[in-house]
Amino acid sequence: MLDAKIPSGPIQDKWDKHRFELKLVNAANKRKYKVLVVGTGLAGASAAASLAELGYVVEAFTYNDSPRRAHSISAQGGINAAKNYTNDGDSIWRLFYDTLKGGDFRAREANVYRLAQLSNNIIDQCVAQGVPFAREYGGLLANRSFGGAQVSRTFYARGQTGQQLLLGAYSALSRAVGKKQVKMHTRKEMLDLVVIDGKARGIVTRDLVSGKIESHWGDAVILATGGYGNIFFLSTNALACNVTSIYRAYKKGAYFANPCFTQIHPTCIPVSGDHQSKLTLMSESLRNDGRIWVPKNKGDKRPPNEIPEEERDYYLERKYPSYGNLSPRDISSRSAKEVCDDGRGVSSTGYGVYLDFEDAIKRLGQKEIEARYGNLFEMYERIIGEDPYTTPMMIYPASHYTMGGLWVDYNLMSTIPGLHVLGEANFSDHGANRLGASALMQGLADGYFVIPYTIGDYFARNSFDKIDEEHEEFKKVEKAETEKINKMLSIKGKKTPTEFHRELGKVMWENCGMGRNESGLKKALELVPQIREEFWQNLTITGEADDLNIVLEKALRVADFLEFAEIMLWDALERKESCGGHFREEYQYPDGEAKRDDENFAHVAVWEYTGQENKPKRHIESLVFENVELAVRSYK
Amino acid sequence: MKLTLYIWRQKNAKSKGFMEKHQLDGVSEDMSFLEMLDVLNEQLIHEGKEPVAFDHDCREGICGTCSLTINGTPHGPEAATTCCQLHMRKFKDGDSIYIEPFRAKAFPVIKDLISDRSALDRIIQAGGFISVNTNQAQDANALPVSKEKADLAMDAAACIGCGACIAACPNASSMLFVAAKVSQFALLPQGQPERKRRVLSMVEQMHQEGFGACTNIYECEAVCPKQVSVRFIAQMNREYMGAYMKNEE
Amino acid sequence: MSIVSYLKSTILSKIVMAVTGIILLLFLIGHTLGNLQIFIGREVFNQYAYFLQSTGELLWVFRAVMLLSAILHIVTSVYLKFYNLKAKPQKYAVTNYVKATLSSRTMIWTGIAIACFLAYHLLHFTFGVTNPEHTKYNGYVEKGAGLYVEYNMPVPELIEGKYIEIPDGKILFKQKDVYKMVILGFKNPFISIVYIIGVIIVGFHLNHAIQSAFQTLGLNHPRYSPSIIAGSSTFSFLIALGLISIPVSVLLGIIGGVA
Incomplete structure (x- = not known):
């Protein structure tokens, strides 16, 4: 039975009470515990730095050449906090409610409330680190509004908030590395988790430069390795983002929660051709001033400026008058898909909608628009070659974030004792849909303000045998990984890892993307194993195992995506409702709105690995809502 | 379009490199520069040859991983653009393109177009931070920062740590990189307590890493994808002079 | 702490370059203005030369400062050049500068040329070694x-x-008779050409040097820096023009027709 270890008592007091109840590790004893942190994005870097400050021995791992490159850096828009600096009625409770409602009531109340509480500490911490947030002339912090909220609570640093927050966490981590409190391993990719006596005790990595397979022991392992959006091949994720670490942990016994909850971001630059390697997101903040529309008539190929006002369909404003262009991401994305499927899409492929700034420029002047979105407009022009000041932008939804992830309890510990999972890699706070400017908040809350307390409790309550890298379990995993690599190299087939990835991505995007249905999911469940089988027979890899080998790196990641895809499909198939990012076409209202089924599906679906050939086992963690009423999410 | 590519190939850090010629056909102008290299690499894998190793990740111009010197200019011909955001419409059919790694003694080549830029991390580790432990912070609005200073600090903080400034500098000087971080914190009230220590130790580390001296030729600023201004180098010179003269150690 | 320990810091080294450069530049400004008095006439020019000679100990102080500045300027620049060469051992197969000007990239070479030119200039006019017939009057x-x-x-x-x-x-x-010395010297077209080229190189060097010194000393401001850079170029041009005008005028017979 899954125990989320949610503290009892009123929701406002749960975290305080819990922190008091957590066992402590004596300051002098902290140096006796070694923590391995995999991933150095917002969650990983903040955790590594905070744990090192407390006195734990920390080793951190990244496959990038520097912790500063983690994909958290790409977040543009901002970070939410319930500071209520704008005096517009915000509160911890409102941020909690918005986040829970935005997630279509598929997240844990207690976790979300804690997140909202900690949001304020995050802003304080980041400002103290020298993050140059936008400010008013009076010298105080500025806020902007963001999708899914009616208050202005988003703190931002131009269009580079993720970068600035990551650099803040990176600077804290660097300080610890400089003081030799953290040992940093760069260009090392985790291949597998090592579980000894039922506890997570280490990882096996591949040195991406020398190809060496290495073991690292610890008393606890923290995975902060991000999401699996790259399963769709095309996504806004960085190219190296992958599912390997969390999928391997799943295979070692960590349960995987809500894998089908993936978020499609509405404002990305449309695909231009087969060569496309990734999709570029433009901050959702563009929707504050841009108006989204398509032609009213199917197949209207006129240039946008020649389409008169009355022949334009501002479909978000029409369907959701109170939120309009600021409707939540899933609604906004799905509406774009609807109009494109209706044959009214724009761009050369027919998969695009206009995001028009003409009115905003008239209202605010080009200078103000330039001040607000200048860098985004430039980026758009670089990629598309058109000037958004004169021609409306074209946008289309793309896979962006994965709400699903390893199941964790209130302490952020997975079902494997000692394996903690932070940030996007866990499932905990966003339910079925994440609101804009909340990812940064969650990553940092987990890393700075949750794990430093909860990991101590784990250490204090457990005893640890002395082990090292020579332990037979490490040798076993090393051997298995080496054999797997040798096997891949020996196939000498005809298709590259990228080709397999593209093929998988296409199947997943078509059948498990913005719209899902039973027959599509079942079809995909047949196709994915076929691709996987071909992968192991027809893969080609050049170069050697003991060298920097970009083809091998890619193949190892694709191999895990090919296995992981199936749990995602199973989860989507068995969640027979529409909620948040998961839209089952069978479950919708006549007007096309998602039909949630609170009676049967107000729970977390948690998957257990049961062997390579078996269907994974579905567990349930019921979601109890004591503080909010499960309303139909309406943004009309 | 059809291109002739001259690409630096180097097996590993110890071996000697050379320029290798490749012909590539069917390049679309909508491709990014790195997508063009992807196409080449897929072609090479199919021919059983090792693809060209190059660093890249986010492909949206912010992570700072991509690091190609294209026709003698780090990140290529388009101003304020990383090579992952450079699109092939900037080139024309029949062009010859020279692709080399970022070069500097402190950036040894690991393989092909990948160089080791960990020296930059070590500079940050030496002092590129504000020493504030988690949960030691006061309220975010306790210290007002004038908008002008906050904006200027943000201009400096925009650095993505790609190292193009160093790659472009004939002296491989890292002054722009170091100055951006020193200035960001020097401009903010939070950075004041460590202001002098910071600049002294970061500059010291910069010297230890073997970066060259600044000769004020400003090539760094010209190739910087985030257009970090050399005014921050002037600011760092001021900071350094002040700190050096008052230093008692 | 040894006297050259500043070389351990590239920033301090650059500051030494800037400060010594400014001292040398101030001298050059004075030298140029003084020399331009040749256009006023022989008496004034020779009187000016005599005045400089008659300052006694001050002259030696002045010479010592100049010599020290020149030595520091040269030693530091050569040291930095080697330091920089070491920092970038491998050049690109193709190099394509976006912003760096020719004058900014050739400072060491123009500097060396200036040092040679200066040596010749001293041997020629100050010590009367190369052409004693010019200085005997x-x-x-x-x-x-x-x-x-x-x-x-x-x-x-x-x-x-x-x-x-x-x-x-x-x-x-x-x-x-310094006046006559100058006239005799510049009547020789070969010597004049050496001087003209030398002075052009000085101007070229200054074009980068002046604004660079501002930057090194921490003076960079978006409102003033464009003027500093433009002013640096204009100023170097004027110095070079002023110095070139003398041999050109001599060759054209505008001055010194009597000699």
Whole structure:
């Protein structure tokens, strides 16, 4: 039975009470515990730095050449906090409610409330680190509004908030590395988790430069390795983002929660051709001033400026008058898909909608628009070659974030004792849909303000045998990984890892993307194993195992995506409702709105690995809502 | 379009490199520069040859991983653009393109177009931070920062740590990189307590890493994808002079 | 702490470059303005030269400062050059500068050329080594009349800087005829060309040097820096123009027709 270890008592007091109840590790004893942190994005870097400050021995791992490159850096828009600096009625409770409602009531109340509480500490911490947030002339912090909220609570640093927050966490981590409190391993990719006596005790990595397979022991392992959006091949994720670490942990016994909850971001630059390697997101903040529309008539190929006002369909404003262009991401994305499927899409492929700034420029002047979105407009022009000041932008939804992830309890510990999972890699706070400017908040809350307390409790309550890298379990995993690599190299087939990835991505995007249905999911469940089988027979890899080998790196990641895809499909198939990012076409209202089924599906679906050939086992963690009423999410 | 590519190939850090010629056909102008290299690499894998190793990740111009010197200019011909955001419409059919790694003694080549830029991390580790432990912070609005200073600090903080400034500098000087971080914190009230220590130790580390001296030729600023201004180098010179003269150690 | 320990810091080294450069530049400005007095006439020019010679100990202080500045400037630049070469051992197969000007990238070479030129200049005019026939002339000023006369007859008992009564009752004052020295020197087209080229290189060097010194000393401001850079170029151009005007005028016979 899954125990989320949610503290009892009123929701406002749960975290305080819990922190008091957590066992402590004596300051002098902290140096006796070694923590391995995999991933150095917002969650990983903040955790590594905070744990090192407390006195734990920390080793951190990244496959990038520097912790500063983690994909958290790409977040543009901002970070939410319930500071209520704008005096517009915000509160911890409102941020909690918005986040829970935005997630279509598929997240844990207690976790979300804690997140909202900690949001304020995050802003304080980041400002103290020298993050140059936008400010008013009076010298105080500025806020902007963001999708899914009616208050202005988003703190931002131009269009580079993720970068600035990551650099803040990176600077804290660097300080610890400089003081030799953290040992940093760069260009090392985790291949597998090592579980000894039922506890997570280490990882096996591949040195991406020398190809060496290495073991690292610890008393606890923290995975902060991000999401699996790259399963769709095309996504806004960085190219190296992958599912390997969390999928391997799943295979070692960590349960995987809500894998089908993936978020499609509405404002990305449309695909231009087969060569496309990734999709570029433009901050959702563009929707504050841009108006989204398509032609009213199917197949209207006129240039946008020649389409008169009355022949334009501002479909978000029409369907959701109170939120309009600021409707939540899933609604906004799905509406774009609807109009494109209706044959009214724009761009050369027919998969695009206009995001028009003409009115905003008239209202605010080009200078103000330039001040607000200048860098985004430039980026758009670089990629598309058109000037958004004169021609409306074209946008289309793309896979962006994965709400699903390893199941964790209130302490952020997975079902494997000692394996903690932070940030996007866990499932905990966003339910079925994440609101804009909340990812940064969650990553940092987990890393700075949750794990430093909860990991101590784990250490204090457990005893640890002395082990090292020579332990037979490490040798076993090393051997298995080496054999797997040798096997891949020996196939000498005809298709590259990228080709397999593209093929998988296409199947997943078509059948498990913005719209899902039973027959599509079942079809995909047949196709994915076929691709996987071909992968192991027809893969080609050049170069050697003991060298920097970009083809091998890619193949190892694709191999895990090919296995992981199936749990995602199973989860989507068995969640027979529409909620948040998961839209089952069978479950919708006549007007096309998602039909949630609170009676049967107000729970977390948690998957257990049961062997390579078996269907994974579905567990349930019921979601109890004591503080909010499960309303139909309406943004009309 | 059809291109002739001259690409630096180097097996590993110890071996000697050379320029290798490749012909590539069917390049679309909508491709990014790195997508063009992807196409080449897929072609090479199919021919059983090792693809060209190059660093890249986010492909949206912010992570700072991509690091190609294209026709003698780090990140290529388009101003304020990383090579992952450079699109092939900037080139024309029949062009010859020279692709080399970022070069500097402190950036040894690991393989092909990948160089080791960990020296930059070590500079940050030496002092590129504000020493504030988690949960030691006061309220975010306790210290007002004038908008002008906050904006200027943000201009400096925009650095993505790609190292193009160093790659472009004939002296491989890292002054722009170091100055951006020193200035960001020097401009903010939070950075004041460590202001002098910071600049002294970061500059010291910069010297230890073997970066060259600044000769004020400003090539760094010209190739910087985030257009970090050399005014921050002037600011760092001021900071350094002040700190050096008052230093008692 | 040794005197050259500043070399351990590239920033301090650059500051030494800037400060010594400014000292040398101030001298050059004075030198240029002084030399331009040649256009006023022989008496003024020679009087000016005599004034400089007559400053006694101050002259030695001045020379020491110049010498030290030049040595520091040269030693530091050569050290930094080697330091920088070491920092970038491998060049690109293709190099394509976006912003770096030719003058900014060739400072060490223009610097070396200037050092050579300076050496020649000193050997030529100051020490009279290369062309002693240019520097051997003296002039005589008659007391009260203020006229400058040339005596072809040798007056061996006359000592420089002292008034002496000669047998025909006039009181004369002996000075070096620097004016004639310059005219004789520049009448030779080869020597003039060497000077013109040398001065152009100085201008080229200054074009980058002046604004670079501002930057090194921490003076960079978006409102003023464009003017500093433009001013740096204009100023170097004017210095070069002023210095070039002398040999050109001599060659064209505008001045020194008498010599």
